[in-house]
Amino acid sequence: SQLLQQLRLAIQQQALHLVYQPKVDLQTGQLLGAEALMRWQNPLLGAISPLEFIPLAETTGLILPMGEWLLDESMQQLSQWRTQGIIDDSFVLAINLSGSQLMQEGFAEQLLSRCLHWSIPPQVIQVEITESTLMIDIHKAIDQLNRLSEVGISAAIDDFGTGYSSLAYLRQLPVQVLKIDRSFVTGIENNVEDRRLAETITTLAHNLGCQVVAEGVETESQARLLLHLKCEQGQGYYFSRPLSVVDFEHYTRTHT
Ligand code: G
Ligand code: G
Ligand code: G
Ligand code: MN
Ligand code: NA
Secondary structure, X not given: OHHHHHHHHHHHOOOEEEEEEEEEEOOOOOEEEEEEEEEXXXXXXXXXXXXXXXXXXXXXXXXXXXXXXXXXXXXHHHHHHHHHOOOOOOOEEEEEOOHHHHOOOOHHXXXXXHHHHOOOOHHHEEXXXXXXXXXXXXXXXXXXXXXXXXXXXXXXXXXXXXXXXXXXXXXXXXXXXXXXXHHHHHOOOOOHHHHHHHHHHHHHHHHOOOEEEEOOOOOHHHHHHHHHOOOOEEOOOOXXXXXXXXXXXXXXXXXX
């Protein structure tokens, strides 16, 4: 397809770029980290959503070279921000992983060696994996996350609540964070089921020793209510859209 052809070209020509969406402490508003998100602006096709090109990259195997590029790009950027003092050791960078990336032989070691290369403590890197991806091969996923955990890299379950996590497996997964899916956050004020779900997920997370990040927070009252439900962190347009490097640097100057 034309989209696939263009995506191959974009990878070759390094025409993809990254944006960074802040994650904040719901209690204090303090910046705690950011999620790196891939963007593709194509001269012929315009802006193409990752919802479109990530699945295509996954089915064609292109996600592996794209993932390598993302790791190089985001870790170089993180290293630079750290050196410049724009952020400190408390700042955690989250990177989305597809199933095939997580399942790669030696992935944890590869990530660790990149950390060493860029003088980044592994503790400030967090991988985000969707609940449904984890469930494809839960035993292998547990193995791979254990390896990451052994080298000091943390993990978050993305889009939590939309998949089919069995509680028995959740208990075995070495994850530090559950991210409440945006679809529950949207309805949290007006829909009592969504609010109860958000509350239940938060309680479950805490019982498992995890922290909770709410995705897609768009209003102050959602943020307040999430704090009331004991959710620790928020991410969403209310705090900030995903930002270019320049805009992110501006954000840190005005929010720390
Ligand atoms: O940024 P946006 O909300 O449009 O992203 C849409 C989806 O694409 C999200 O679910 C996000 O996790 C996913 N996505 C964005 N960047 C990456 C990436 O670098 N790798 C993977 N695997 N998924 C990504
Ligand atoms: O219930 P309590 O007084 O502990 O509330 C603590 C905070 O949580 C307050 O700021 C309150 O406004 C907020 N809060 C509690 N319930 C709701 C709710 O249903 N909707 C919203 N938007 N905020 C709530
Ligand atoms: O990893 P994940 O697929 O959850 O990526 C987050 C996606 O949600 C990105 O595509 C990002 O652009 C989008 N997003 C981030 N914050 C908000 C928000 O507050 N509202 C909505 N509707 N989308 C958001
Ligand atoms: Mn994510
Ligand atoms: Na998500």
